[in-house]
Amino acid sequence: VRRDLVERARGGDRDAFATLAAESIGRLFNIAHLMLRDRDLADDAVQETLVLAWRDLKGLRDLDGFDAWLRRVLVRCVFREAEHERRRSARTVDVPEIAGHADTARDVEDRDTLARGFHRLRPEHRAVLVLHHYLGYSDDEAAEALSVPAGTIKSRLNRATSALRAELEADTRNPGHLSVESVR
Amino acid sequence: MTADRDFDRQLGSWLDERATASAPDRLLERTLARVDATSQRPGGLVRDRGRPSRAAGRPGLTRARAGRLLALTVAVVVVAAGAGLLLRHAPAAIGGPSGVPSFAPVPSTSAAPAASPTPAATPTPSSPPAPSDTQSAVQPGSRVFVFSQLSGQSGETQTLWVANLDGTGAHALVPGLGGCQGMPAWSPDGTRLLFSRRECAPWTSLGDAGTRLYLTDASGSEPQLVDTGCVAPCVSDSDGAFSSDGRRILFVRLKSIPAALSSATPNPLGKVPPFSDVRVLASMDLATGLVTEMGTFEDQNPRWSPDGTQIAFERDTPPKSPPDHYTAPSAVFVADADGRNVHQVGPAGGQMPGWSSDGTRIVLQVQRYRWVGNVERAFIDIYTIRPDGTDLRRLTTDQFSTNPSWSVDGRIWFIRTPMVNGNLRTAGPAQRWIMDADGGNASQPSLPPLLQQLPIWEVPVAQPTP
Numbered sequence: 292v293r294r295d296l297v298e299r300a301r302g303g304d305r306d307a308f309a310t311l312a313a314e315s316i317g318r319l320f321n322i323a324h325l326m327l328r329d330r331d332l333a334d335d336a337v338q339e340t341l342v343l344a345w346r347d348l349k350g351l352r353d354l355d356g357f358d359a360w361l362r363r364v365l366v367r368c369v370f371r372e373a374e375h376e377r378r379r380s381a382r383t384v385d386v387p388e389i390a391g392h393a394d395t396a397r398d399v400e401d402r403d404t405l406a407r408g409f410h411r412l413r414p415e416h417r418a419v420l421v422l423h424h425y426l427g428y429s430d431d432e433a434a435e436a437l438s439v440p441a442g443t444i445k446s447r448l449n450r451a452t453s454a455l456r457a458e459l460e461a462d463t464r465n466p467g468h469l470s471v472e473s474v475r
Numbered sequence: 476m477t478a479d480r481d482f483d484r485q486l487g488s489w490l491d492e493r494a495t496a497s498a499p500d501r502l503l504e505r506t507l508a509r510v511d512a513t514s515q516r517p518g519g520l521v522r523d524r525g526r527p528s529r530a531a532g533r534p535g536l537t538r539a540r541a542g543r544l545l546a547l548t549v550a551v552v553v554v555a556a557g558a559g560l561l562l563r564h565a566p567a568a569i570g571g572p573s574g575v576p577s578f579a580p581v582p583s584t585s586a587a588p589a590a591s592p593t594p595a596a597t598p599t600p601s602s603p604p605a606p607s608d609t610q611s612a613v614q615p616g617s618r619v620f621v622f623s624q625l626s627g628q629s630g631e632t633q634t635l636w637v638a639n640l641d642g643t644g645a646h647a648l649v650p651g652l653g654g655c656q657g658m659p660a661w662s663p664d665g666t667r668l669l670f671s672r673r674e675c676a677p678w679t680s681l682g683d684a685g686t687r688l689y690l691t692d693a694s695g696s697e698p699q700l701v702d703t704g705c706v707a708p709c710v711s712d713s714d715g716a717f718s719s720d721g722r723r724i725l726f727v728r729l730k731s732i733p734a735a736l737s738s739a740t741p742n743p744l745g746k747v748p749p750f751s752d753v754r755v756l757a758s759m760d761l762a763t764g765l766v767t768e769m770g771t772f773e774d775q776n777p778r779w780s781p782d783g784t785q786i787a788f789e790r791d792t793p794p795k796s797p798p799d800h801y802t803a804p805s806a807v808f809v810a811d812a813d814g815r816n817v818h819q820v821g822p823a824g825g826q827m828p829g830w831s832s833d834g835t836r837i838v839l840q841v842q843r844y845r846w847v848g849n850v851e852r853a854f855i856d857i858y859t860i861r862p863d864g865t866d867l868r869r870l871t872t873d874q875f876s877t878n879p880s881w882s883v884d885g886r887i888w889f890i891r892t893p894m895v896n897g898n899l900r901t902a903g904p905a906q907r908w909i910m911d912a913d914g915g916n917a918s919q920p921s922l923p924p925l926l927q928q929l930p931i932w933e934v935p936v937a938q939p940t941p
Contacts, residue, residue: 337498414678
């Protein structure tokens with residue numbers, strides 16, 4: 292059914308594309324939000340992704356590869372948003388407290404700590420962590436999504452993980468805060 | 476390894492948990508409204524693999540296809556003496572070890588877009604300054620900025636540019652080469668420019684796999700790939716600089732080595748990564764093509780001292796956590812050119828070191844975080860220090876001064892982004908300032924918007940030789 296929707300959308304069926312967009316938009320937004328740390332930027336990136344996807348859909352040859360292709364378009368749009376934001380040289384991000392979670396207080400604290408550390412990472416480090424740990428991409432898949440060599444993915448993943456660990460180490464010495472700002 | 480798996484599992488779980496944000500209201504409707512206003516392109520015009528075109532960045536091909544996306548970093552570096560931008564320099568025939576020329580000539584740059592007669596007096600941050608009539612718009616004996624700017628129809632490439640001090644005469648140095656260019660360094664005699672280049676991709680970082688060194692004359696003609704012999708396990712050569720006598724180049728080599736075969740360097744927490752990307756400092760004799768690797772270098776942004784005997788660089792360090800603030804996880808270090816005698820200079824949080832032209836001082840920025848209420852904010856100021864780590868001087872106290880670089884006449888360029896109490900939401904537009912080496916006489920020169928906001932490096936332009 293999905294393949295049929297993609298084929299119809301590729302043929303110019305706007306309703307079919309709308310159905311595909313409705314099915315994908317939540318996940319696309321989550322990916323963009325994880326990478327960008329900002330709902331407004333993620334909103335922009337998702338809009339741009341779907342507009343570009345519609346514009347370029349006729350060029351898609353592998354109908355079964357629609358979702359992977361859409362995520363690659365998203366990564367590029369996320370990057371552009373990150374670049375626009377980086378040119379403004381600074382970001383402020385409020386990390387909401389995780390309330391009402393069923394975990395123990397210690398787990399909540401760990402997650403809050405993780406949030407602060409993750410949000411302080413460079414955009415490219417957040418991107419590779421999201422691709423690897425959230426989307427479950429292999430090195431090769433992540434490399435293809437980011438259009439970089441697999442060796443770069445390995446290096447970046449190592450550096451991102453090290454950076455996150457270092458941030459967590461620092462944060463455990465200064466716990467109890469709910470918001471973070473960073474300059475990149 | 477158990478700790479690693481636990482950490483990975485915790486991170487994956489946390490990402491799953493965080494990825495439950497609901498899309499904003501009416502995002503689908505707003506998006507579809509834009510879709511309705513967008514026409515589909517005919518089939519066959521786009522790739523469905525999301526990969527950069529194989530043609531990307533090659534000279535002789537269209538710029539619109541050159542590189543798929545832009546780079547994260549638009550800042551560039553240039554340190555040097557004269558630049559001789561009007562000279563038509565013919566690089567000396569430099570043989571490799573076997574007598575084969577070490578430089579593989581890059582095809583003609585004839586496909587470079589025609590220069591526009593529009594002066595570059597008012598470039599905008601979102602587009603490159605319009606090229607001037609000819610490269611001769613940059614006058615000999617003057618001072619110029621060198622900077623790296625996103626270009627292409629939608630910012631797909633990153634190109635080296637030069638411009639007069641007043642912003643006029645801006646032009647791409649090697650427009651036909653394409654790709655993401657950066658990290659330039661002039662030869663001591665100002666006749667050659669060494670820079671790094673790789674194909675653009677999302678999150679491009681010069682120094683990543685695929686980066687290579689290029690050499691051009693000061694007019695930008697005839698860019699040549701420097702054959703450093705980078706073959707597996709070497710994956711990139713980048714961040715080059717000339718030695719003080721101009722006979723050697725120094726660069727950072729990235730090698731990809733399985734951890735089992737390497738003496739992998741533990742990360743700041745003492746963990747050895749399963750896969751080891753090793754960076755080494757290397758030099759190449761331009762006369763013989765002989766490359767010598769000098770030792771590991773797991774650091775960033777090496778900057779060679781003017782006499783070539785020392786290197787200043789940034790090193791990631793575990794963040795400190797005093798009661799009320801902690802620093803950015805970095806510090807500036809200085810080492811001998813062979814990588815020995817490493818010592819930290821300046822406080823924790825040091826970044827972006829730059830040598831004064833006489834090599835007696837290093838300028839750096841220091842970033843600290845501090846809690847304001849329940850919000851953590853970053854504060855940055857500019858310092859100078861002697862290379863031996865003594866005589867630290869704080870030059871700014873506004874806590875939002877960044878991106879220092881030396882001017883030709885020994886002053887310091889920097890960028891101020893005014894804000895209230897470190898609150899970035901109140902930040903105004905970036906402003907280009909200049910001050911004396913001791914922090915005095917700070918003023919805001921009149922510059923085009925582009926040069927107000929981009930990190931820039933100033934170089935003198937040598938008089939052409941008869």
